[in-house]
Amino acid sequence: MTEKQQQLEAFRVNDKGQALTTNQGLKMADDEHSLKAGDRGPTLLEDFHFREKMTHFDHERIPERVVHARGSAAHGVFETYECASDITKAKFLNGKNTTTPVFVRFSTVAGSRGSADTVRDVRGFATKFYTEEGNYDLVGNNIPVFFIQDAIKFPDFIHSVKPEPNNEIPQAQSAHDTFWDFVANNQESAHTVMWHLSDRAIPRSYRMMEGFGVNTYRFINAEGKAHFVKFHWKPLLGVKSLVWDEAQKIAGKDPDFHRRDLWDAIERGDYPEYELGVQLISEEDEFKFSFDILDATKIWPEEEVPVRILGKMTLNKNVDNFFAETEQVAFHVGHVVPGIDFSNDPLLQGRLFSYTDTQLIRLGGPNFHELPINRPVCPFHNNQRDGYGRHTINVGQVSYHKNSLANNTPRPVPEEEGGYAHYEEKIEGRKVRARSESFKDHFSQARLFWLSMTDIEKKHIIDAFSFEVGKVKNKHIRKQVVDMFAHVCNTLATKVAENVGIEPPAKVEVPNIQQTSPSVSQELNPVETVKTLKVAVLVSEKSPQNLQELLSIFTKENIVVELIGSKQGILQGHEINQTFSTTASVLYDGVYLTTSYDDTHQQKLADHFIQEAFDHFKTVGYTENITSIQQFTRKDGVVKSPEAFVQALAQHRHWER
Numbered sequence: 001m002t003e004k005q006q007q008l009e010a011f012r013v014n015d016k017g018q019a020l021t022t023n024q025g026l027k028m029a030d031d032e033h034s035l036k037a038g039d040r041g042p043t044l045l046e047d048f049h050f051r052e053k054m055t056h057f058d059h060e061r062i063p064e065r066v067v068h069a070r071g072s073a074a075h076g077v078f079e080t081y082e083c084a085s086d087i088t089k090a091k092f093l094n095g096k097n098t099t100t101p102v103f104v105r106f107s108t109v110a111g112s113r114g115s116a117d118t119v120r121d122v123r124g125f126a127t128k129f130y131t132e133e134g135n136y137d138l139v140g141n142n143i144p145v146f147f148i149q150d151a152i153k154f155p156d157f158i159h160s161v162k163p164e165p166n167n168e169i170p171q172a173q174s175a176h177d178t179f180w181d182f183v184a185n186n187q188e189s190a191h192t193v194m195w196h197l198s199d200r201a202i203p204r205s206y207r208m209m210e211g212f213g214v215n216t217y218r219f220i221n222a223e224g225k226a227h228f229v230k231f232h233w234k235p236l237l238g239v240k241s242l243v244w245d246e247a248q249k250i251a252g253k254d255p256d257f258h259r260r261d262l263w264d265a266i267e268r269g270d271y272p273e274y275e276l277g278v279q280l281i282s283e284e285d286e287f288k289f290s291f292d293i294l295d296a297t298k299i300w301p302e303e304e305v306p307v308r309i310l311g312k313m314t315l316n317k318n319v320d321n322f323f324a325e326t327e328q329v330a331f332h333v334g335h336v337v338p339g340i341d342f343s344n345d346p347l348l349q350g351r352l353f354s355y356t357d358t359q360l361i362r363l364g365g366p367n368f369h370e371l372p373i374n375r376p377v378c379p380f381h382n383n384q385r386d387g388y389g390r391h392t393i394n395v396g397q398v399s400y401h402k403n404s405l406a407n408n409t410p411r412p413v414p415e416e417e418g419g420y421a422h423y424e425e426k427i428e429g430r431k432v433r434a435r436s437e438s439f440k441d442h443f444s445q446a447r448l449f450w451l452s453m454t455d456i457e458k459k460h461i462i463d464a465f466s467f468e469v470g471k472v473k474n475k476h477i478r479k480q481v482v483d484m485f486a487h488v489c490n491t492l493a494t495k496v497a498e499n500v501g502i503e504p505p506a507k508v509e510v511p512n513i514q515q516t517s518p519s520v521s522q523e524l525n526p527v528e529t530v531k532t533l534k535v536a537v538l539v540s541e542k543s544p545q546n547l548q549e550l551l552s553i554f555t556k557e558n559i560v561v562e563l564i565g566s567k568q569g570i571l572q573g574h575e576i577n578q579t580f581s582t583t584a585s586v587l588y589d590g591v592y593l594t595t596s597y598d599d600t601h602q603q604k605l606a607d608h609f610i611q612e613a614f615d616h617f618k619t620v621g622y623t624e625n626i627t628s629i630q631q632f633t634r635k636d637g638v639v640k641s642p643e644a645f646v647q648a649l650a651q652h653r654h655w656e657r
């Protein structure tokens with residue numbers, strides 16, 4: 001058990017088997033009837049039990065997060081591969097095999113708490129490291145760049161992507177006028193919009209997406225030497241995505257798709273794993289790049305600045321209580337430890353204000369650090385006192401510094417002894433409301449990203465543009481968007497223009513980008529594994545008698561299998577988990593057919609199941625000479641044996657169809 005789990009254990013309560021009491025501990029004889037003046041009479045004010053129960057219920061909700069409201073979280077542990085003391089003195093990154101408990105919350109950005117998981121959106125990837133030096137929060141996203149350069153524009157940007165204020169439509173979607181109006185009028189968004197329209201914005205699973213710190217931070221080692229740093233999480237299962245039609249259908253069939261996937265994987269013991277890496281630029285090299293390294297709309301191409309892998313995080317425990325943990329966890333980019341500091345990235349600077357500020361309203365006051373999930377595992381002492389919901393009973397008469405009554409304690413700790421001291425960066429300048437000239441190139445990296453895509457990835461981006469801009473009602477905005485993205489690629493903009501019924505953009509000059517950055521392409525960096533992919537095996541009484549043999553070929557490879565039939569029950573000793581009405585093809589990574597169905601309606605449903613898998617480029621396998629499959633055979637990824645199926649499944653999608 002990690003230190004954090006031990007700490008949480010003290011707060012866990014099991015109500016099972018206990019007597020029902022009020023919050024004052026009074027055992028109650030009845031919990032089903034309010035106290036009334038006569039059987040049919042009015043309820044009495046003196047019914048303290050009714051009042052307590054109802055009052056608590058009436059106050060059960062807290063404001064949802066203003067962004068990233070929909071999320072899902074898990075506990076785990078981070079372990080270093082090597083000692084990184086040459087670059088940072090942060091203790092949790094020093095030493096080999098150093099372990100630190102973590103809590104990670106994944107999220108979508110735009111939707112409300114109850115919105116669907118598989119919408120097109122950036123995903124949040126926030127990690128709290130409970131280190132011995134205090135909590136360190138790495139609050140990142142699954143896309144390495146951001147839509148804006150200066151935090152003062154964040155409220156505008158978020159207002160534009162959230163449901164429109166007059167009718168609160170649409171939920172959890174960027175495909176509407178205000179978002180695209182913002183994009184067209186704030187062209188710094190170009191690069192991130194390209195990522196947002198790529199497959200990155202519809203991940204297959206939280207377990208199969210990268211994480212990025214996005215902003216530029218600083219690492220400082222024990223000698224005081226500083227590097228600019230960008231953080232990366234790389235999933236060991238590789239980066240995989242849904243296809244758009246599938247994502248939309250899943251939003252209806254299983255709006256909890258990602259949440260369920262994460263939960264189930266951890267319950268099965270298929271613990272999600274991610275490697276932590278850093279890109280480093282020394283202080284001397286700050287100005288040696290074609291982009292400003294403080295600009296959050298820019299990546300540091302991995303080909304230019306390689307990622308150094310420091311360790312691995314494993315998520316191995318689900319929460320016990322969603323509200324207490326996932327909902328009440330409070331992340332903040334300002335939660336740092338010695339060895340990690342900030343840069344002047346104007347987005348990061350604004351974030352440093354916003355996160356604590358938002359917790360004050362969301363968690364109802366300044367004591368949210370006392371909530372079990374937020375407590376550091378090391379002791380904390382200061383002279384802060386009181387406020388709503390204070391738990392700690394600070395004893396003694398002193399709550400100020402300096403003092404002699406308590407021997408001048410709690411006392412500040414010198415830097416040499418582990419006290420946090422800010423990096424002494426030299427700053428000069430005038431007070432201005434302005435943006436540096438070096439932040440003004442909005443299209444070079446948008447084009448770099450575009451040129452780094454494979455053909456199928458480019459096609460998906462064009463399709464996504466056509467869907468999103470096609471949903472924009474205002475023709476003028478459509479035109480502006482098309483004209484804007486002509487600066488990225490004229491062919492792209494022209495195709496979109498055609499699809500959305502707008503005249504093609506005038507030829508404009510595109511940035512002179514020659515190189516590509518293959519590391520940004522998912523397709524060029526496949527991790528071909530079938531581990532934990534989910535397969536539907538279609539069965540009936542007519543299935544061959546060797547079901548066990550087939551299933552063990554799959555489970556040996558750590559494939560997750562569900563049997564689908566026309567009705568539930570037991571077949572050859574195996575439970576038929578789902579029927580065509582309780583599940584859907586879109587919820588699986590591949591389909592294996594062992595039977596045809598006598599009932600024509602059931603056969604129709606099975607055909608639809610296979611057709612969808614086929615249309616979504618998934619692996620389809622079959623054992624028997626089943627006539628219904630014939631239309632698909634000899635197509636890529638349609639195979640006739642379980643072994644061939646496993647092999648084909650590792651590719652995940654068969655785009656050549």
Ligand code: HDE
Pocket residue numbers: 065066067068071105106107123124125126139140141146150151152154212213214215296329330331347348350351354355356358359
């Ligand atoms: Fe956030 N962001 N953000 N953000 N953000 C919040 O804090 C904010 C940005 C990110 O699972 C809020 O506790 C500003 C970038 C994640 O609890 C809020 C700006 C990145 C989460 C806030 C940004 C993020 C948040 C809302 C522009 C990727 C969810 C609730 C300057 C690096 C954390 C909360 C969780 C949440 C502000 C931009 C990631 C309002 C002002 C860039 C993963 O404080």
